[in-house]
Amino acid sequence: MSRQVYLAGKLVPAEQATVSVFDHGLLYGDGVFEGLRSYGGKVFRLAEHVDRLYESALAICLKIPLSRDEMAAAINETVAANEIKDGYIRAVVTRGSGTLGLDPNRCSNPQIIIIADAIKLYPQEYYDNGLELITSSVIRNHPAALSPRIKSLNYLNNILAKIEGMKAGCIETLMLNHKGEVAECTGDNIFLVRHGKILTPSLDAGILEGVTRNAVIELAAAAGIEVRECAITQHDVYIANECFLTGTAAEIVPVVKVDDRVIGDGRPGAVTRQLTEQFHELVRA
Ligand code: PXG
Numbered sequence: 001m002s003r004q005v006y007l008a009g010k011l012v013p014a015e016q017a018t019v020s021v022f023d024h025g026l027l028y029g030d031g032v033f034e035g036l037r038s039y040g041g042k043v044f045r046l047a048e049h050v051d052r053l054y055e056s057a058l059a060i061c062l063k064i065p066l067s068r069d070e071m072a073a074a075i076n077e078t079v080a081a082n083e084i085k086d087g088y089i090r091a092v093v094t095r096g097s098g099t100l101g102l103d104p105n106r107c108s109n110p111q112i113i114i115i116a117d118a119i120k121l122y123p124q125e126y127y128d129n130g131l132e133l134i135t136s137s138v139i140r141n142h143p144a145a146l147s148p149r150i151k152s153l154n155y156l157n158n159i160l161a162k163i164e165g166m167k168a169g170c171i172e173t174l175m176l177n178h179k180g181e182v183a184e185c186t187g188d189n190i191f192l193v194r195h196g197k198i199l200t201p202s203l204d205a206g207i208l209e210g211v212t213r214n215a216v217i218e219l220a221a222a223a224g225i226e227v228r229e230c231a232i233t234q235h236d237v238y239i240a241n242e243c244f245l246t247g248t249a250a251e252i253v254p255v256v257k258v259d260d261r262v263i264g265d266g267r268p269g270a271v272t273r274q275l276t277e278q279f280h281e282l283v284r285a
Pocket of ligand 1: 158185188208209210211212246247249
């Protein structure tokens with residue numbers, strides 16, 4: 001069976017799923033997207049992802065020509081048509097095809113694309129042993145320039161940081177904000193554990209409000225672990241007992257070294273392991 005991609009209101013074979021070279025998503029990164037996961041054919045926190053997609057679109061004055069329910073149905077339809085059980089879904093809304101000028105008003109209609117694919121996970125080794133991060137010299141976008149709350153098609157900020165990390169042999173990279181505080185990684189949120197309490201940067205650090213981040217905060221609260229959303233410095237990271245990242249693709253992945261400093265005892269910590277177990281139960285529920 002050939003892969004089916006949702007494009008312009010219907011499912012088409014992947015080979016025929018093409019967009020215009022005049023699409024402002026391509027010309028200017030003018031658009032928004034979501035990355036979602038399905039477990040056993042059911043999309044995890046679909047409503048939350050759809051809400052974030054519409055909030056991102058609202059923030060860039062992009063009116064999506066579907067209701068939220070219709071978008072959710074289109075995502076489910078694409079997952080079902082591809083017989084995806086444990087998969088990865090990309091939903092993209094671009095400004096649509098326009099002229100070579102910036103003017104978004106010259107774009108006729110937003111383009112909606114939904115792709116459902118097999119999930120490519122981090123190697124198991126990272127979950128077993130933890131990963132190493134460096135801090136990037138590239139700071140996260142200033143919220144007054146392009147808010148990191150918007151999941152836009154402009155990911156160059158993150159990609160530049162990722163390039164720097166990959167050169168240093170790191171699969172993820174820590175990004176600071178314009179105030180020098182810890183913000184997030186290129187495609188994952190960050191958490192610390194210190195003295196049994198969980199710390200994570202607050203939204204006003206200029207980060208994406210991760211769906212996985214919110215799920216982990218709920219799981220921690222349910223387990224009676226205190227979670228503080230607050231300003232975090234690199235120093236806080238270096239002296240943490242545990243560190244882990246959260247993201248749709250990564251789920252929860254332990255971090256054991258940052259900028260050559262060993263975190264805790266250099267092994268994935270007990271709180272990280274407990275939350276990982278709880279998260280696995282949640283997604284399989
Ligand atoms: N921060 C940023 C900048 C992200 O892009 C997260 C945090 C985690 O959010 P969720 O909602 O996923 O818990 C993200 C999302 C990829 C890829 O291919 C990464 C993300 C989304 C889609 C694809 O690496 N990260």
